[in-house]
Every structure is written in structure tokens, then in C-alpha cells.
Amino acid sequence: MDPLVAAIDQGTSSTRFLVFNAKTAELISHHQVEIKQIFPQEGWVEVDPKEIMQSVYECLERTCEKLGRLRVDVADIKAVGVANQRETTLVWDKETGEPLYNAIVWLDLRTQTTVESLIHKAPGQDKNHLKHKTGLPISTYFSALKLRWLLDNVEAVRRAVRGGRAMFGTVDSWIIWCLTGGSSGGVHCTDVSNASRTMLFNIHSLAWDPELCRYFDVPMEILPQVRSSSEIYGWMGSVAIAGALVRWLKDNLGIVKSSSEIGPDPAAPPLT
Numbered sequence: 001m002d003p004l005v006a007a008i009d010q011g012t013s014s015t016r017f018l019v020f021n022a023k024t025a026e027l028i029s030h031h032q033v034e035i036k037q038i039f040p041q042e043g044w045v046e047v048d049p050k051e052i053m054q055s056v057y058e059c060l061e062r063t064c065e066k067l068g069r070l071r072v073d074v075a076d077i078k079a080v081g082v083a084n085q086r087e088t089t090l091v092w093d094k095e096t097g098e099p100l101y102n103a104i105v106w107l108d109l110r111t112q113t114t115v116e117s118l119i120h121k122a123p124g125q126d127k128n129h130l131k132h133k134t135g136l137p138i139s140t141y142f143s144a145l146k147l148r149w150l151l152d153n154v155e156a157v158r159r160a161v162r163g164g165r166a167m168f169g170t171v172d173s174w175i176i177w178c179l180t181g182g183s184s185g186g187v188h189c190t191d192v193s194n195a196s197r198t199m200l201f202n203i204h205s206l207a208w209d210p211e212l213c214r215y216f217d218v219p220m221e222i223l224p225q226v227r228s229s230s231e232i233y234g235w236m237g238s239v240a241i242a243g244a245l246v247r248w249l250k251d252n253l254g255i256v257k258s259s260s261e262i263g264p265d266p267a268a269p270p271l272t
Contacts, residue, residue: 004028004077005242006063008056010084010171012105013037015052017059019067019077028072031062038102043109046102049090052171053178079232079242080179084171086197089146091157091222092174094167097183100156103171104146111145133212135196135203143170144199144216151218161219168222170194176241180234187234187241190224201226 002023009016018030033055038046064074087106092099104110118138122129127137136142147168150157160166169177172194177186195201195208200218202209206226213220227233232240 001072001076004072006077006080006239008059008080008082008084008175010052010056010082010175012085012088012107015055015059017056017063019063019072022078029063029066029070031059031066033058033062037105041110043112045105045108047088047105049092049099049103049174052103052174056175056179075238077239079240080236081242082172082175084175084194086170086194087141087143087146088171089143089150089168090171090174091147091150091154091160091166091168092177093160093165094188095165095183097178100160100166101150101154103174104149106141108146109140111140111149114145114148115140130199130212130215133202133204133209134199136199138199142197142199144212144218147198147218148216161222164221166219166222167224168218169224170198173224176233179236179241188224189227189233191227191229193229195224195226 002021004019005022006017006019009018014032014034016030016032019028020026021028035047035051035055038048040046067074085106088103090099090103091101115138119125119127122138127139129138131137139145151161157166167173167177167188169188169190173188173190177188180187192201192206196203200208200212200216200223202212208220208223208226210220213223230242232242234241
């Protein structure tokens with residue numbers, strides 16, 4: 001059997017794990033699990049970080065079972081990449097591995113008042129006045145304001161920051177950290193594409209920007225290390241966690257479709 005590569009595709013409403021032939025780009029097998037969104041108030045959208053990881057583990061397990069039925073050796077999987085819902089924001093405790101609040105989903109609107117206040121105070125009331133560094137307008141969409149809300153409103157987050165235990169990340173960071181060991185040495189990183197959607201990242205220097213972090217009053221020590229979109233971040237057993245897989249496949253194997261364009265696995269049970 002040719003070497004295999006795999007993708008964890010963690011989206012807003014479901015998670016998939018997909019396994020491809022690394023030479024032909026043929027989809028060998030995949031599995032999909034829905035995740036439940038939580039709506040505590042009108043305009044608020046959250047998801048349980050533990051449910052995200054449970055869906056990842058379930059997809060891994062079920063796909064490996066299907067590979068077994070196809071007489072495909074899971075040891076042929078050489079690398080796994082992560083594609084994820086981008087701006088969704090999490091903070092967790094690096095010592096216990098516990099999330100300190102639900103993940104705040106990219107489409108959540110709880111920071112609208114803060115956005116309006118920042119725009120009102122901006123030079124010329126220009127929502128684009130940080131765009132020269134971030135490439136982004138001030139908006140509820142991006143992670144910095146979600147993180148600021150967590151720092152302002154969740155005592156567990158504030159305590160963890162004071163104690164040097166807090167880790168911030170988008171969904172890619174949470175998945176990679178958990179899969180590479182979690183509180184037992186997990187890798188705390190993100191890639192440039194995810195970092196660029198936080199409003200804390202300078203798109204010219206390709207680094208977290210101290211001025212932007214001061215603007216949003218975000219402590220830089222809780223931010224993940226920024227890495228390229230295509231490299232080995234860490235290991236899940238003998239399998240490399242190797243970057244943003246959709247981009248890696250496109251760059252190296254000529255795949256132009258994202259995993260979200262792939263239809264359901266005919267062998268998969270229906271979602272419930």
C-alpha cells in the first residue's frame with residue numbers, strides 16, 4: 001500500500017477525519033460526527049471544547065475501524081493535518097488540561113458593544129484603523145475581542161492568567177495540544193493562517209504584535225507559538241501532526257478541493 005496522509009477537518013457543526021493515498025490523492029475512507037452548538041443568550045454561540053476533542057477521537061477510531069475492514073494498515077498513515085473553524089476562541093489550563101470556558105464560536109456577537117466602542121474611539125471613527133498591521137477591520141468576527149471578553153468576564157480565566165497556567169488558542173491549537181500530549185508536554189502552537197485571523201498578529205512581520213496586544217490588553221505569554229502552515233508540529237504516537245493539511249495537500253499533491261467539498265462516505269452510518 002502507498003503511504004497515507006490524513007486530515008482532521010473540524011468545522012462549525014461537525015468534525016471529519018479523512019485518509020488519502022499520498023501519491024494518488026484518492027480518498028480511502030473517512031468518518032464524520034456532528035457537534036452541538038450552545039446558545040446561552042441571543043447572539044451568543046458556544047461549543048464545548050471537550051466535545052470537539054471527543055468528536056475528533058471518535059472520528060479517528062471509526063475511520064481506523066473502516067480501514068481495518070478494507071485491509072488497510074493504519075500504520076501506513078504517515079502524517080495528519082488539521083483544518084479548522086478559524087476564529088473560534090478557547091482558553092484552557094495547561095496544568096490540568098481543562099477548558100476554562102466554552103469555545104466562543106466565530107459567529108458569536110457578544111462583543112458587538114465593545115466593537116462599537118473601539119470604533120468610536122478610533123481616529124476618524126475608522127473601523128479599519130488597524131488594517132495596516134492586521135489586514136482586518138475591527139469586528140466581532142475575530143479572536144482578540146472574544147479573548148478580551150473571556151479575560152473580562154470569566155474568573156477562572158483571570159486566575160489562570162495570574163497563575164501562569166492559561167493557554168489561548170483557536171481550534172487548531174486546542175486539537176494539536178491535546179493530540180501531542182496535552183498537560184504532559186503538548187505542543188502549544190498555531191499556524192500563520194489561523195494567527196492572522198486573531199487581530200493580534202502582524203501580517204508583515206509574521207509575529208504576534210506587542211502594540212496590538214497592548215491595544216486589546218491581551219497578555220502575550222498566553223499566546224501559542226506561530227509556525228508555518230506546512231511543517232511537523234509534534235507527534236501523535238508515531239504519526240506526525242504536520243500542519244494545515246488542506247494546504248499541504250494542495251501545495252504538494254495538487255489537490256484543489258477542500259475536505260468540505262468531499263461527499264459523505266457511502267460506508268458511514270447516517271448522522272443522528
